[in-house]
Amino acid sequence: MLNEKTMSHSVECGDCPIRHRAVCARCETDELERLEEIKYYRSFEAGQTVIWSGDRMDFVGSVVSGIATLTQTMEDGRTQMVGLLLPSDFVGRPGRNGSPYDVVATTDLVMCCFRKKPFEAMMERTPHIAHRLLEMTLDELDAAREWMLVLGRKTAREKIASLLTILARRDATLNLRAPEGAMVFDLPLTREAMADYLGLTLETVSRQISALKRDGVISLQGKRHVTVPDFVRLLEEAGDDSDGGLLA
């Protein structure tokens, strides 16, 4: 059973769904071949903890499918999500022994793993990997800083709208569409997980979602399926520059 799960994903890097975005994106054929030799797949069920904060971590890897979260917890139980890991995102720190965060599978999750030592050795010899990893880490740092603005300065309503914005954008790029006009996607998080993401309580999350619904910014089919009739309107609600403000 577990084995079946493990095998249910491409063993060939060639037709890997995250091939073009993951840490191996820049690799040449021969480099991929060497990666094939040291890689292995692992599956986790929704709710399972992938890595406990403080634990020694002997592997690194990429999310192939599903969603995981990085969370920090204080002694008294207050928790803050500090990372949201979607397909192609990288988990783990070459050069570090442990994770300072809990990594939890929010949905069923498949990861493409490498034992840490061989991967580190390979990084030394393969600038394409090191280079891509630097690029991805810089992107994550940008995302973390954007998130800091959300946590530090936005209202509850703006926070919810900001999260929906992010989820809508990621869903669009995953399906190779431009983020504009009407958009439809699923919420991969419970109200509580959203609260942990945004530094709110789950009650406030629920109330603000109801308010956005009442005001026609979004509509819901069931609790998790979201329709955004006008993406620009959502961006305004998020307090973002409506033009996205991106620059290469």
Place this chain on the structure above:
Amino acid sequence: MLNEKTMSHSVECGDCPIRHRAVCARCETDELERLEEIKYYRSFEAGQTVIWSGDRMDFVGSVVSGIATLTQTMEDGRTQMVGLLLPSDFVGRPGRNGSPYDVVATTDLVMCCFRKKPFEAMMERTPHIAHRLLEMTLDELDAAREWMLVLGRKTAREKIASLLTILARRDATLNLRAPEGAMVFDLPLTREAMADYLGLTLETVSRQISALKRDGVISLQGKRHVTVPDFVRLLEEAGDDSDGGLLA
């Protein structure tokens, strides 16, 4: 005058004060020599903007002395600091054209700069630089995530204590002392800058500092010179695990 300032710092990497922590920390002598050829110093006065958000950025570099901040600003003027740059910290993004943040000199500032293009070319050929930059970026990401917990879940008092903790630690490591017992250092930020760091108003910052003073957690000589009689006490006030919880 400007020239005098520019020249008042070591042109020799050999006796550079940030030599062992900056992006060049791992470089061999010959690599340093090539860096020497493309480097130049720039000075900024307190309050001066180093880079405007959205501007094209044609250089990268290290903070040699002084302090700079990275801030994000919303259209309506709300601002959040997203980075605090101390000596040895790196500014700029190889592979990116513009900065998404304002970079502002908080004190008089000296930077060791490289034109972006030559630096990128050098990175390609010099794994020591790329490797060190990855390491530094991962550290920054950790710091950003720690900060997210502060912004999302801590009380105003805990936020102030957390900031003091960070400043005390950094001052200690800069002076090669262990962070423990009684500590003395200067606040390099105005109350307003602290507020932008912590997602608070400057009034709340002022009140909480007064409260910590009243409760004997800190004492002030003037507005900026801080004495922490018991560092462990400060850590408790910050809501941090008092043992620091660090792991290699």
Place this chain on the structure above:
DNA sequence: AAAATTCTTTGACCCAGATCAAACATGCGA
């Protein structure tokens, strides 16, 4: 199908921190 579990919504009330306002330092240029 009833019961138990998990997730979500909504209401009533309260408080930490924001906002508005004023006074107090400190330093600096004229």
Place this chain on the structure above:
DNA sequence: TCGCATGTTTGATCTGGGTCAAAGAATTTT
């Protein structure tokens, strides 16, 4: 020395979001 700018403290009041409580879905177990 005065006047002005910049930064800080403190007070009075208000409010967004937290807390406590209870009642609905929706899903799974028995």
